[in-house]
Amino acid sequence: MVSDYSTEVASALKQATDGELELVWLQGQSCSGCTISMLQGQYPTLEETLREFRMEVTFHPTLMPEQGEAAIESMSTSPDVLVLEGSVPTEVPSAATLGERPDGTSKPLVDWVQELAPEAEYVIGVGNCASFGGWPAAENKNRLYGNESVTGAKGLQFEQREQPGVLGPDFTAGSGLPVINLGGCPPHPDYMLLTIATVLNGHTPELDQYNRPKPFYEPLVHDNCKWRGYFDRGEFADKPGDKGCLYKVGCAGPYTHCDDQDRLWNDGTSVCLNVGAPCVGCMEPGFWDRFQPLDKEVERQSFVGPVTPEDAGWAALVATGVGIGAHAARKLTGYGKFEKGDEGDTSDGTDEERTSPDAGTEPGTETGDDRTE
Amino acid sequence: MVEVTIDPTTRIEGHHGMELEVEEGAVTEARSTMKMFRGAEIITVGRSPRDAAQLTGKVCGVCFICHRIGSARAAEDAARNAGAFDGPPENAQILRDAVEGIFFLWNHAIHLFALVGPDYSDAVADTGFERLDPLEGAGYVGALENQRKLMQALAEFGGRAPHPLAFIPGGVATHPDAATVETVKSRVREVSEWLGPTEAVPEVLENVQNGEFDPELGEGLHDIVSILVAAAREGTADLGSGPNRYYSNGLFRLPDSGERIFKRGVYRDGSVERLTKDEIVDGITEHTEYSWYTDDSGGSPTEAKPPEPEPEKENAYSWGKAPRFEGQTMEVGPLARLAISGYDPFDLRANLGGGPAESNTLNRLVARAQEALIVRDRVLDLLGAFDPNEPLMADFPDNFTGKGVGLWEPSRGTLSHYMDVEDGTIERYQIITPTLWNIGPRDGEGNPSIIEGAIVGDEVDDVEDPLNVMRTIRSFDPCLACSVHIRSPDAEYETTVEPPKPGDEQCVVNTDG
Numbered sequence: 061m062v063s064d065y066s067t068e069v070a071s072a073l074k075q076a077t078d079g080e081l082e083l084v085w086l087q088g089q090s091c092s093g094c095t096i097s098m099l100q101g102q103y104p105t106l107e108e109t110l111r112e113f114r115m116e117v118t119f120h121p122t123l124m125p126e127q128g129e130a131a132i133e134s135m136s137t138s139p140d141v142l143v144l145e146g147s148v149p150t151e152v153p154s155a156a157t158l159g160e161r162p163d164g165t166s167k168p169l170v171d172w173v174q175e176l177a178p179e180a181e182y183v184i185g186v187g188n189c190a191s192f193g194g195w196p197a198a199e200n201k202n203r204l205y206g207n208e209s210v211t212g213a214k215g216l217q218f219e220q221r222e223q224p225g226v227l228g229p230d231f232t233a234g235s236g237l238p239v240i241n242l243g244g245c246p247p248h249p250d251y252m253l254l255t256i257a258t259v260l261n262g263h264t265p266e267l268d269q270y271n272r273p274k275p276f277y278e279p280l281v282h283d284n285c286k287w288r289g290y291f292d293r294g295e296f297a298d299k300p301g302d303k304g305c306l307y308k309v310g311c312a313g314p315y316t317h318c319d320d321q322d323r324l325w326n327d328g329t330s331v332c333l334n335v336g337a338p339c340v341g342c343m344e345p346g347f348w349d350r351f352q353p354l355d356k357e358v359e360r361q362s363f364v365g366p367v368t369p370e371d372a373g374w375a376a377l378v379a380t381g382v383g384i385g386a387h388a389a390r391k392l393t394g395y396g397k398f399e400k401g402d403e404g405d406t407s408d409g410t411d412e413e414r415t416s417p418d419a420g421t422e423p424g425t426e427t428g429d430d431r432t433e
Numbered sequence: 434m435v436e437v438t439i440d441p442t443t444r445i446e447g448h449h450g451m452e453l454e455v456e457e458g459a460v461t462e463a464r465s466t467m468k469m470f471r472g473a474e475i476i477t478v479g480r481s482p483r484d485a486a487q488l489t490g491k492v493c494g495v496c497f498i499c500h501r502i503g504s505a506r507a508a509e510d511a512a513r514n515a516g517a518f519d520g521p522p523e524n525a526q527i528l529r530d531a532v533e534g535i536f537f538l539w540n541h542a543i544h545l546f547a548l549v550g551p552d553y554s555d556a557v558a559d560t561g562f563e564r565l566d567p568l569e570g571a572g573y574v575g576a577l578e579n580q581r582k583l584m585q586a587l588a589e590f591g592g593r594a595p596h597p598l599a600f601i602p603g604g605v606a607t608h609p610d611a612a613t614v615e616t617v618k619s620r621v622r623e624v625s626e627w628l629g630p631t632e633a634v635p636e637v638l639e640n641v642q643n644g645e646f647d648p649e650l651g652e653g654l655h656d657i658v659s660i661l662v663a664a665a666r667e668g669t670a671d672l673g674s675g676p677n678r679y680y681s682n683g684l685f686r687l688p689d690s691g692e693r694i695f696k697r698g699v700y701r702d703g704s705v706e707r708l709t710k711d712e713i714v715d716g717i718t719e720h721t722e723y724s725w726y727t728d729d730s731g732g733s734p735t736e737a738k739p740p741e742p743e744p745e746k747e748n749a750y751s752w753g754k755a756p757r758f759e760g761q762t763m764e765v766g767p768l769a770r771l772a773i774s775g776y777d778p779f780d781l782r783a784n785l786g787g788g789p790a791e792s793n794t795l796n797r798l799v800a801r802a803q804e805a806l807i808v809r810d811r812v813l814d815l816l817g818a819f820d821p822n823e824p825l826m827a828d829f830p831d832n833f834t835g836k837g838v839g840l841w842e843p844s845r846g847t848l849s850h851y852m853d854v855e856d857g858t859i860e861r862y863q864i865i866t867p868t869l870w871n872i873g874p875r876d877g878e879g880n881p882s883i884i885e886g887a888i889v890g891d892e893v894d895d896v897e898d899p900l901n902v903m904r905t906i907r908s909f910d911p912c913l914a915c916s917v918h919i920r921s922p923d924a925e926y927e928t929t930v931e932p933p934k935p936g937d938e939q940c941v942v943n944t945d946g
Binding site: 089096 | 592593
């Protein structure tokens with residue numbers, strides 16, 4: 061069967077077919093974009109995943125034939141994997157509800173999360189909202205009606221770049237792992253399917269400081285950008301769509317970690333920067349406000365002292381030389397290296413921000429051993 | 434009287450529930466509850482007009498392109514009214530129409546097959562139509578494959594789908610070359626071939642009625658017609674009657690004349706009224722008496738403040754507001770567009786649905802199917818009119834002061850974005866979505882919304898299995914999949930109905946106490 065699909069996703073899922081594995085997919089303050097993204101997964105497709113690999117989705121509001129109360133009853137109360145899409149409102153809990161409490165009132169998502177997460181073997185936040193709060197947690201800039209964020213929206217274990225989210229900083233699921241965050245608005249379908257497959261196999265994804273699986277979230281968008289040559293030469297576009305690097309019209313590529321430039325979207329069709337759209341940084345915690353206004357040069361909050369874009373280009377180039385090699389090596393090894401128990405200390409030994417091109421001036425911190433194993 | 438609570442009614446953007454009162458075998462009252470609030474309008478205020486398109490584009494991961502374009506149009510309108518902008522290039526407007534058309538095909542395919550189709554499948558409703566069975570039927574799986582092709586076509590222009598980033602105020606950021614346009618066309622043609630030739634509709638209809646299947650006539654067409662035939666047999670022409678009042682912002686401009694394929698206006702009292710943009714904008718108000726917002730959050734969307742939440746408000750039951758046109762509810766979506774435009778291909782609504790402008794559950798499905806056929810040809814025309822050598826992006830001003838309205842017409846119905854900008858910063862923002870028009874709450878006069886009215890009168894032979902009510906809900910494409918939780922007002926008994934699943938011969942009913 062694997063030969064039918066012959067990808068790392070299929071290989072990983074194939075190993076998980078020894079028994080039914082139960083998954084619960086909840087939606088908080090979501091737009092369903094992560095679900096729609098997952099529907100675009102190929103080799104295997106989601107329907108193949110469900111049909112051939114016996115992943116049992118006991119609850120998914122968009123996909124399951126069972127519905128409503130019956131769906132809630134079919135929901136596993138101790139799932140192998142709990143997935144949340146969308147943020148969790150904490151100051152206005154009624155801003156996202158599902159079903160009813162015993163007294164007939166609407167049951168807030170925060171209750172569902174508090175009940176199910178401790179019972180789950182793995183908890184995955186798909187998308188920026190579930191991981192970090194996402195756009196429902198964006199700043200209420202004019203302080204309309206008082207609140208800093210309108211509904212007190214949070215991610216599962218993070219609020220923007222800080223812990224804690226709804227579950228608190230010390231939360232670990234049954235596996236001993238914290239919430240696995242798949243940032244992105246939305247995340248790539250491979251990120252979702254491959255991460256689910258990995259944990260279902262009992263493997264432990266190596267996580268970065270925001271609990272994102274490193275294989276997806278370590279490369280910088282900037283490193284493999286189609287326009288990178290323009291950046292290095294200091295040739296900048298005046299508006300989106302113009303020829304040149306989009307850094308000065310708001311591109312967050314130098315600050316954004318994901319491998320989409322290589323992986324591409326929609327079965328290898330394209331990626332944001334390839335169509336002249338500046339990266340908005342959707343894979344990063346703190347997206348929205350960290351990079352806004354999105355159409356203006358990103359404040360170089362991570363740079364130490366004044367650095368010109370040309371300097372940054374040079375610095376990033378140094379980092380890229382190491383980074384690309386590491387990435388290529390990792391692609392070959394796939395996920396097989398993440399054997400349970402051998403992940404050891406997944407931190408890179410520093411809590412520093414590793415999100416700016418100048419990190420490359422200290423290759424040791426940006427491209428430590430964990431990148432090249 | 435039995436009170437029926439449906440929660441969750443999923444498969445719309447957000448969370449939704451429905452409360453029904455059933456008396457003597459029919460629904461006597463319905464209340465539609467939108468159960469999610471995020472505050473898009475509040476978050477948008479204080480930001481750049483350009484950022485609004487990026488932010489509100491992510492209001493919905495299903496209707497992503499529509500909000501992005503609607504917001505861009507509002508920003509462009511505001512800048513134009515300020516005398517700071519001449520409008521996006523014509524070529525960009527053609528491309529926006531084209532991607533919206535591709536999006537129509539995508540959304541209709543997903544809705545008809547993945548969301549509505551199972552209702553009329555063998556597995557769920559024992560109709561004999563096995564190709565529609567969820568996740569197993571060949572038709573269902575084929576639709577999922579084809580939706581990926583359409584999303585790939587959208588990604589060619591937008592970089593990715595969902596949530597493409599290229600559509601922003603000023604035009605479209607991308608510069609597709611001729612080869613890319615050809616790639617998109619070939620994707621659309623592939624899906625078009627799966628759908629089948631338009632002229633085959635009568636023959637396919639005959640085949641479906643006779644239990645025959647000829648893949649040469651189009652697999653998609655066969656399955657879509659199967660849904661319509663099954664729905665007709667199940668009596669859905671007599672369900673979900675609306676007031677036969679429709680509203681559309683119009684879409685798909687002909688580049689030469691500016692005339693739209695789908696007309697702009699309203700239909701009421703049996704006739705069409707063509708309306709200008711100003712007449713539409715002036716006619717709309719929003720009500721918040723039954724919404725979890727302060728009473729003064731309603732009014733004209735060109736004047737009202739962003740909605741102020743009041744979650745404990747007495748008598749409120751929805752996070753949705755109640756939009757009205759000149760005080761009246763208006764149904765929006767494919768049926769509205771076709772009724773206003775006067776299209777009824779093959780007289781399907783006249784023959785099957787009791788009349789081309791009759792609002793009922795079956796006609797909403799028929800119109801969606803008819804529209805898919807109309808739009809797939811229109812997309813290829815638009816792509817043919819698109820010139821890769823013409824500009825796609827105009828300089829959009831950084832700083833201006835002005836008010837703008839972006840009217841747009843996504844697949845689910847009319848959409849409008851309202852934006853006030855002062856010194857380059859958004860001071861006020863309002864969005865009215867198609868779902869609000871169709872499934873919002875009551876207005877200040879106590880008048881039910883379209884869906885609340887449509888469900889009243891639906892026969893419920895068995896209060897433990899109001900399948901037809903659910904079919905009506907789904908026909909609006911809020912994409913609801915509902916289970917039913919039934920209890921009496923004084924909780925003397927409680928019954929849970931488990932809807933049919935694939936493989937079940939009938940509903941499984943669990944009764945507790």
